[in-house]
Every structure is written in C-alpha cells, then in structure tokens.
Amino acid sequence: xxxxxxxxxxxxxxxAMDDPTPQSDRDAIVQVSACxxxxxxxxxxxxxxxxxxxxxxxxxxxxxxVVEVGRAVSRVKVGDKVMLPAxxxxxxxxxxxxxxxxxxxxxxxxxxxxxxRLQGSQAEAVRVPAADMNAVKVPDGVSMDQALMMTDAxxxxxxxxxxxxxxxxxSVAIIGLGPIGLMAVESAFVMGAHVVYAVDPVAERRALAAxxxxxxxxxxxxxxxxxxxxxxxxxxxxxxxxxxxxxVDLALRLVGRRGTVSVIGVQQSKRYAFPLERAFGAGLTFRxxxxxxxxxxxxxxxxxxxxxxxxxxxxxxxxxxxxxxEAYRLFEAREAGALKxxxxxx
Numbered sequence: 216x217x218x219x220x221x222x223x224x225x226x227x228x229x230x231a232m233d234d235p236t237p238q239s240d241r242d243a244i245v246q247v248s249a250c251x252x253x254x255x256x257x258x259x260x261x262x263x264x265x266x267x268x269x270x271x272x273x274x275x276x277x278x279x280x281v282v283e284v285g286r287a288v289s290r291v292k293v294g295d296k297v298m299l300p301a302x303x304x305x306x307x308x309x310x311x312x313x314x315x316x317x318x319x320x321x322x323x324x325x326x327x328x329x330x331x332r333l334q335g336s337q338a339e340a341v342r343v344p345a346a347d348m349n350a351v352k353v354p355d356g357v358s359m360d361q362a363l364m365m366t367d368a369x370x371x372x373x374x375x376x377x378x379x380x381x382x383x384x385x386s387v388a389i390i391g392l393g394p395i396g397l398m399a400v401e402s403a404f405v406m407g408a409h410v411v412y413a414v415d416p417v418a419e420r421r422a423l424a425a426x427x428x429x430x431x432x433x434x435x436x437x438x439x440x441x442x443x444x445x446x447x448x449x450x451x452x453x454x455x456x457x458x459x460x461x462x463v464d465l466a467l468r469l470v471g472r473r474g475t476v477s478v479i480g481v482q483q484s485k486r487y488a489f490p491l492e493r494a495f496g497a498g499l500t501f502r503x504x505x506x507x508x509x510x511x512x513x514x515x516x517x518x519x520x521x522x523x524x525x526x527x528x529x530x531x532x533x534x535x536x537x538x539x540x541e542a543y544r545l546f547e548a549r550e551a552g553a554l555k556x557x558x559x560x561x
Contacts, residue, residue, distance in 0.1 A: 217560070218272040218338030219539040224262030225547075229537045232272060235334065235342035240287035241306070243346030245297060249363050250277040250337045250536070252546050252556040253301075254393050255458075255481040259329070260543055263483055266330035274337030275301040275327040276366040278359050281350065282340070290347040296359065297350040299336055299343060300508035301367035302326045306348030314510030337539060339560045351512065356520035363557065364394075364526035365515055367508060372398035372456075373515055374506035375479035376406060379452040383407030386445065388437065388469050389429070391456035391480060392420035394529040394555045399454050400429050405523055412437055412450070414465070419552060423529075438468055445471070456480050460487055470499060478503035530555045537561050 216234050219227050235244055253276055258264060281295045291297060304316030305323040316324045323345070328335020334342065343350045353362045372395045381387055387408045389399045392415035403411045404427070413424030413431045421431035432440055441449055449471035455462050458480030466476045467490060474497075482503065494501060518524045531554035534542050538558075545553045 216339040217536065218335075219274065219536065220270050221259055221264070221273050222269055225260060227260060227273060227540050227543050229539050232338075235340050237283065237285050237342065239344065240285035241345050241347065242285045243281050243288055243291060243343045243350055244283040244340055245277070245279040245299065245343055245350060246282045246340050247277050247279040247336060247338060247560060249279075249359060249557055249559050250274050251363055251368075251558065252337075252542060253367055254395065256328070256543075257547055258481055258483065260547065264329070266332075268331045271328070271331040272335040272338050273328040274335035275329075276363060276368065277336035277341060278353065278363045278366070279341075281346075284346060288346050291350050291352060295350075296353045298353055298362040298366050299327070299341065299350060300370070300512075302505075302507060303333065303344055303349040306345035311348060314512075315507050316509060317505065317507050337536065337558060339536070348509070351509070354516055354520070357516065358527065360527040360530060360557075361519050364398075364529070364555070365508070365512065365519070367506070368394050368555070369398050369515060369519075369524065369526040370508040370511040371395050371479055371506040373402045373511050375399055375454045375456065375477050376402040378475075378502045379454045379477035380475040380500065381406040381408055381452045384409045385452050386410050386450045387452045387454070388412040388414060388441070388450050388466070389424075389454045389456065390414045390434075390462050390466055392417070392424050393456065395479070396456040397423055397427070397529055398524070398526055399456060400424050400427050401524055403452075403454075404428060405518060408452075412441060417549060420554075434465060438465070441469055448472075450474060453477070454479065458482050460484055463487065467494070467499075471497075473498045475500040475502070479506070481505075530557050533557045533559065535559060535561045
C-alpha cells in the first residue's frame with residue numbers, strides 16, 4: 216500500500232510500505248476513505264517527535280470501511296463504516312471499557328502514528344487492534360466528515376472545555392484558534408458560556424471565531440481588554456490549545472481567583488516555571504492532559520446529530536494522499552487559509 220512516512224524533520228514522504236495484516240484474532244483491517252492532519256502531527260513534522268523511529272506511517276485521525284476482521288471480533292463486520300479514535304486501548308479492562316484508554320490496565324494504551332509500535336492512519340489502510348472497541352461504527356445522522364473530526368479534534372476540544380469547568384454564565388478564553396481551538400469556542404457556548412474571548416495572532420482565524428460569537432483578539436491585546444471588561448477580576452475559565460510556554464503563561468495571566476486553566480496544547484516543555492505561589496494564593500485549578508476519545512463520544516454524538524456542534528465547517532482543504540507532503544507544508548505555514556487538512560487515498 217501507499218502511506219505517508221516520516222523520515223526526519225519536514226520530511227514526510229508518500230511511498231510504499233507493507234500492507235497491514237492482523238496480529239491478533241481481535242484485530243481488524245480498515246480501508247481508509249479519509250484521514251486528516253492534526254496540530255500535534257506538527258511536533259513530529261518539526262523533528263520533535265515521540266520516538267527515535269524513522270520510516271513509520273504518521274497520522275491518528277481516520278475513517279473508513281472494515282475489510283477484514285479477526286475470528287474474535289464480534290461488534291464490527293466487513294463493510295461497516297467506522298471511525299478510528301486517535302488512541303487505542305485493550306478493550307477488555309475496566310478503564311478501557313469505561314472509555315479511558317490512557318489508563319489501560321494491561322499497558323496497551325497507544326496512539327496511532329507516533330512510532331513504529333502502532334502504524335499511523337495517513338495511509339490506504341490501517342490495522343486496528345482490539346477492533347470491537349477501537350473501531351467505532353459511524354452512527355446514523357453523523358456524516359463521514361463529522362466522524363473524522365470526532366476521531367480526535369472535536370473530542371479534544373470538548374474535553375478541554377469540559378475540564379475548564381465551563382458552566383452556564385461562565386467567562387471563558389480560548390487561546391489558539393486552529394480547528395481544536397475553534398471547536399472549543401463552539402463547545403464553550405454549548406456549555407453555556409456567557410462570553411468567550413478567542414485569542415490568536417492570525418486574523419483569518421480570529422474572524423472565524425468572531426462569526427461563532429466570540430470576542431476575537433490578538434494575543435498582544437487580550438489581557439488589557441479582559442482586565443478592562445472585568446474590572447480587573449479576569450476570567451473564570453481558560454483553555455490553552457497551542458502547547459507553548461508563552462501561551463500557558465498567558466492562560467495563567469488571564470484567569471481570575473478560583474478560576475480554572477485547562478491545557479490541551481501538546482506540551483514538550485520539560486522545565487516550565489509554574490507560578491505556584493500565585494496559583495496557591497488565588498486558589499487556581501490547573502489541569503493538563505490528552506483526551507481519551509471514547510470517553511467523550513457519548514456526549515458528542517447527540518450534539519453533532521442535532522446540529523448544535525458542526526465540526527465539518529472547519530475543513531479547509533481536501534487533497535489526495537499523494538500530496539501529503541504539500542498538505543503538511545501548507546498546514547505548517549498556514550497558507551491558503553489552511554485549517555483542517557483532509558487527505559483521501561488516490
């Protein structure tokens with residue numbers, strides 16, 4: 216088959232690799248109909264990946280059709296249209312059955328496309344371990360575009376907003392307006408936020424947030440504006456979606472007393488100087504972490520089916536998988552309105 220393979224910083228190639236084959240009776244093989252590039256894929260693209268492996272297939276967001284199942288697979292069958300949540304679990308322990316694959320009790324929690332351990336989904340086909348859990352049938356009333364966005368991006372946006380303790384009447388800031396940040400803006404309003412400040416240096420992305428009802432601001436102006444609007448009290452809830460020390464600093468400056476900061480931007484900082492004294496004195500809640508997609512899907516399916524969340528609106532490009540290297544370049548450079556890049560096998 217053909218796939219996008221990582222060979223070093225800014226070196227993603229469309230080339231042949233072995234077809235995926237089942238490694239267990241519980242595995243399935245899914246023919247990919249569409250996959251997408253996540254903001255966290257840029258860490259790998261920049262050469263700051265999560266392993267020393269080379270030549271592995273990247274990507275962790277995909278939808279497709281089941282073409283082969285192992286003898287022990289019973290919940291999905293050949294021909295089913297499925298979505299593949301970014302991270303997988305064993306599908307048998309209490310944590311995984313509850314949707315929390317990050318705490319898999321058998322140590323089988325993993326994410327597609329971070330190393331050769333579990334090949335990625337920016338490919339013509341992908342092996343799905345423990346398929347009864349990790350291949351999720353696309354429900355009625357959910358399009359394949361919507362399902363693709365729920366494999367990671369929308370679920371992460373919802374997770375970040377949920378862990379920011381957003382309630383009816385809350386004042387909120389979302390820092391970073393890539394697809395996840397924009398969907399976090401929508402999620403905040405669905406959760407009842409009274410006001411949402413949307414923060415990003417890119418004017419086009421601020422315009423999209425403003426069209427969703429947010430007060431869209433450049434990072435250089437947001438702190439003064441929030442202090443003015445709140446008479447110095449600042450905000451109750453902040454979601455950081457970038458993954459840099461500077462944006463975490465901004466989140467902590469924007470949050471008020473007894474507020475909550477939720478960090479979902481992928482972090483690789485090893486020595487961040489956390490302002491513990493201020494956090495203690497102000498009674499802040501600080502949360503950071505990655506989303507376990509299956510845990511969020513029960514809430515998201517009805518919101519998407521009813522039209523309250525419309526994640527597909529943030530798809531900006533559809534390109535052949537063979538043009539994956541160019542898609543990565545556009546996405547990194549934010550050229551041509553690049554937002555959510557969807558790739559389809561040729």
